[in-house]
Amino acid sequence: MRDLLQATVAIVIVCGLLFVAAGQMQSKGSTGSKDTLTVFNWGEFIDTDLIKKFEQETGINVIYETFDSNEAMLTKVQQGGSAYDIAVPSEYTVESMREDNLLIPLDHTLIPNLKNINDDFLNLPFDPNNEFSIPYFWGTVGIVYNPNLIEDHLTFETWDDLWDESLKRKVFLVDGSREVIGMGLNTIGESLNVKDDKVLRQATDKLMTLSPNVKAIIGDEITPLMINNEAAVALTWAGQAADMMAENEELNYAVPEEGSNLFFDNMVIPKTSKNIEGAHKFINFMLDQENAAQNADYVGYSTPNEAAWDIMDPEVIADERFYPSHELREKLEVYENLGLTWLGKYNEYFLEFKMNLN
Amino acid sequence: MTSVLKLMGMKSMNSKAAKTPLIPYLFWILLFVIAPIALILYYSLLDLNGNFTLANYAKFFTPIYLKMTFSSFWYAFLITLFTLIFAYPTAYLLTKTKHKKLWLMLIIIPSWINLLLKTYAFIGIFGLYGPINALIEVFGFNPKQILFTDFSFVFVAVYIFIPFMIIPIFNSLDKMNPSLVFAARDLGASAWTTFRRVVFPLTIDGVKAGIQVTFIPALSLFMITRLIAGNQVITLGTAIEQQFLVSQNWGMGSTIAVFLIVFMALTMLVTKQNSKGGRA
Structure with a gap:
C-alpha cells in the first residue's frame, strides 16, 4: 500500500511540475x-x-x-x-x-x-x-545535369530528353508530388493545376515509362549526391541547382521549353x-x-x-x-492551391508511380 | 484488434488478486496505449472533411495499397530472415568466448549511435565513388549501382537490427545448461541432431523475441526507404508519413496505421512465448 501511495504521489507531482512548466512556457511566449x-x-x-x-x-x-x-x-x-x-x-x-x-x-x-x-x-x-x-x-523547377556524364545531344530543352535510353538509372527526382506529377503534366502539355482524373491518369502513365531511368526519388540529399557526380541528371529547384553548381562547376541547369513551374x-x-x-x-x-x-x-x-x-x-x-x-517567365506556371481533395489525389498518383519504380 | 483487447482483458483478470498496486500503471496504459489506439481508430473513420466514412478502409483494399502491404511483408520477412541467419551463429559463438560480456558490449555499442547518422554513413560507403566500389574496381570490374537498390535497403536494415536479435538469442543460449548438449552427444546424437533437437528448441523463445523486435519495426521502416532505397522500396511506413505530412489526410494515414497494428498483433500471436518450452 505504501508503494502504491508513493507511486501515485510521484505521478501527481510529475504532472503538477509539467503543468507549471507548460504554464511558464506559455507566459514566456x-x-x-x-x-x-x-x-x-x-x-x-x-x-x-x-x-x-x-x-x-x-x-x-x-x-x-x-x-x-x-x-x-x-x-x-x-x-x-x-x-x-x-x-x-x-x-x-x-x-x-x-x-x-x-x-x-x-x-x-x-x-x-x-x-x-x-x-x-x-x-x-x-x-x-x-x-x-x-x-x-x-525560382523555377528544372533539370540540373552534368554534360560530361551524358551524351552530347541531351540539352534538356525538352522534357523528352529525360526519357532518352542512354539515361538508364541516371536520373534523380525530387520527392515532391506536385513537382514530379507536374513534370508528367508538362510533357503532355497540360496545366500544372489540372483537376481532372483522366488527365492525371494520362500524366501518371506517361511518368511510368520513365521508371527505368529513375535512379532514386529523394529530398535535400540530391545536393551532395549531385555534387559528387553520383547521378548525371536531377529534377530539382533552381536554387538547389545553384547550390550544386557553386560546388561542382561541371553542372548545368536548364528549364525545358514546354514550360515548368515558377514559384x-x-x-x-x-x-x-x-x-x-x-x-x-x-x-x-x-x-x-x-x-x-x-x-x-x-x-x-x-x-x-x-x-x-x-x-x-x-x-x-x-x-x-x-x-x-519577363517573356520566358510568361511560359511558366505558378501552382495554385489545389485543396486537400485534389492534393490527396496528386499524392495518390505519385505513390502509384513510386510503387511501380522497381 | 479484438484479439489484442482480449489479451489485455485476460491479463488484467489474471492479476486480479494484486490489482490495487496496478492502478498507476493502468492510468499510464489508459493514457499512452489505449487512448492513442482509440484516437487512431476514430481518425481512420473520418474523411478529409471530418465526416464518418468507411471509404478509407475500402481504399486500403485497392491494388496500390495491397501491393504495398505485400512488399512491406516481403521485405520485413527478408530482413528478419537475414538478421536471424547472422545473429544466431554470432550469439552462439559469443557464448563460447572467454570474455563474452565484453564481446556482447562491443556488438551493442554501435546501436547507441544515432540511426540517421549511420544511414548517412552508408550513403557514402555504397556510393559510386565509395569504398565498396573502389574495391570492386581494384579487381577490374566496373563500379556497380549499390545505393538505391533493394539490396542496399535490406543490407542496412539487417545491420541496424542485428544487435536486437543477438541479445535475446544470446541470453537464452547462455541460460541453457551445457550438460544437456554433452548428454545428447553421449547418447549418440550427431552435432546437427543435437542442435536441431536440443539446442534450438531450448532457445526458441529467444529467437521468437528476436523476431518480434525485428519483424515488427521492419514492417514500418520509412526513413531508410528514402535515404538508402531512394523510394525504390515503398513500405506502409512511407505511406503513413506521406498521408500525415504531405496529403494531410489523417483518416487514410490512421487507416494504414490500424492495419499495421493488426499485423503487429498477429505477429505477436504467432511468436507468442511458449511457457512450457520445448519443441513448438
Whole structure:
C-alpha cells in the first residue's frame, strides 16, 4: 500500500511540475515576446550572419527553426503549439493559409523597404496587393545535369530528353508530388493545376515509362549526391541547382521549353505571432538592399529585390537560367492551391508511380 | 484488434488478486496505449472533411495499397530472415568466448549511435565513388549501382537490427545448461541432431523475441526507404508519413496505421512465448 501511495504521489507531482512548466512556457511566449522573434523558414534558406546582424540592430532575440515542406510547416502552424512570428510558405500555401485565416494582415507603413521589390513580383494573384505576404525568393523547377556524364545531344530543352535510353538509372527526382506529377503534366502539355482524373491518369502513365531511368526519388540529399557526380541528371529547384553548381562547376541547369513551374516563397506573419511589431521589423530588415543582396548571394535562389540586383554580381543577374526574362517567365506556371481533395489525389498518383519504380 | 483487447482483458483478470498496486500503471496504459489506439481508430473513420466514412478502409483494399502491404511483408520477412541467419551463429559463438560480456558490449555499442547518422554513413560507403566500389574496381570490374537498390535497403536494415536479435538469442543460449548438449552427444546424437533437437528448441523463445523486435519495426521502416532505397522500396511506413505530412489526410494515414497494428498483433500471436518450452 505504501508503494502504491508513493507511486501515485510521484505521478501527481510529475504532472503538477509539467503543468507549471507548460504554464511558464506559455507566459514566456506572451510577456517576454517583446525581445524574442521566432522565425520558421526552409532549411538552408537564410544567411545566418544576417540573423546576428538583426539581433544586434534591434536587440530582438531570434529563435530560428526550419521545415522541409509547406505541408509540414502548415501542420505546425495550425496546431499552434509554437508562437511563430515569421513563416516562409510558397505561393499556393499562402493562398490556403489566407483562406483558413491563419495570417495577420501586413502594415505596409512599417515596411518602407517594400519599394525595393520589382513590380513583376508584387500584387500577384495568390495575394492581391500583398495584403498578407512579401516575396522572399523565387525560382523555377528544372533539370540540373552534368554534360560530361551524358551524351552530347541531351540539352534538356525538352522534357523528352529525360526519357532518352542512354539515361538508364541516371536520373534523380525530387520527392515532391506536385513537382514530379507536374513534370508528367508538362510533357503532355497540360496545366500544372489540372483537376481532372483522366488527365492525371494520362500524366501518371506517361511518368511510368520513365521508371527505368529513375535512379532514386529523394529530398535535400540530391545536393551532395549531385555534387559528387553520383547521378548525371536531377529534377530539382533552381536554387538547389545553384547550390550544386557553386560546388561542382561541371553542372548545368536548364528549364525545358514546354514550360515548368515558377514559384515564390514569401514572408508572412502567421496567426500564432506574439510579436507582430518585431515581425514587421524583420521583414523590413530582410528587404534592405544590402541585406537582400547578401542573403541572395548566400542562399543561391533568385531574389525579387530589384535594388539588390544593382549591387550584386552582374553576371548572376544576367544569367537567364536563374533570372529568366519577363517573356520566358510568361511560359511558366505558378501552382495554385489545389485543396486537400485534389492534393490527396496528386499524392495518390505519385505513390502509384513510386510503387511501380522497381 | 479484438484479439489484442482480449489479451489485455485476460491479463488484467489474471492479476486480479494484486490489482490495487496496478492502478498507476493502468492510468499510464489508459493514457499512452489505449487512448492513442482509440484516437487512431476514430481518425481512420473520418474523411478529409471530418465526416464518418468507411471509404478509407475500402481504399486500403485497392491494388496500390495491397501491393504495398505485400512488399512491406516481403521485405520485413527478408530482413528478419537475414538478421536471424547472422545473429544466431554470432550469439552462439559469443557464448563460447572467454570474455563474452565484453564481446556482447562491443556488438551493442554501435546501436547507441544515432540511426540517421549511420544511414548517412552508408550513403557514402555504397556510393559510386565509395569504398565498396573502389574495391570492386581494384579487381577490374566496373563500379556497380549499390545505393538505391533493394539490396542496399535490406543490407542496412539487417545491420541496424542485428544487435536486437543477438541479445535475446544470446541470453537464452547462455541460460541453457551445457550438460544437456554433452548428454545428447553421449547418447549418440550427431552435432546437427543435437542442435536441431536440443539446442534450438531450448532457445526458441529467444529467437521468437528476436523476431518480434525485428519483424515488427521492419514492417514500418520509412526513413531508410528514402535515404538508402531512394523510394525504390515503398513500405506502409512511407505511406503513413506521406498521408500525415504531405496529403494531410489523417483518416487514410490512421487507416494504414490500424492495419499495421493488426499485423503487429498477429505477429505477436504467432511468436507468442511458449511457457512450457520445448519443441513448438
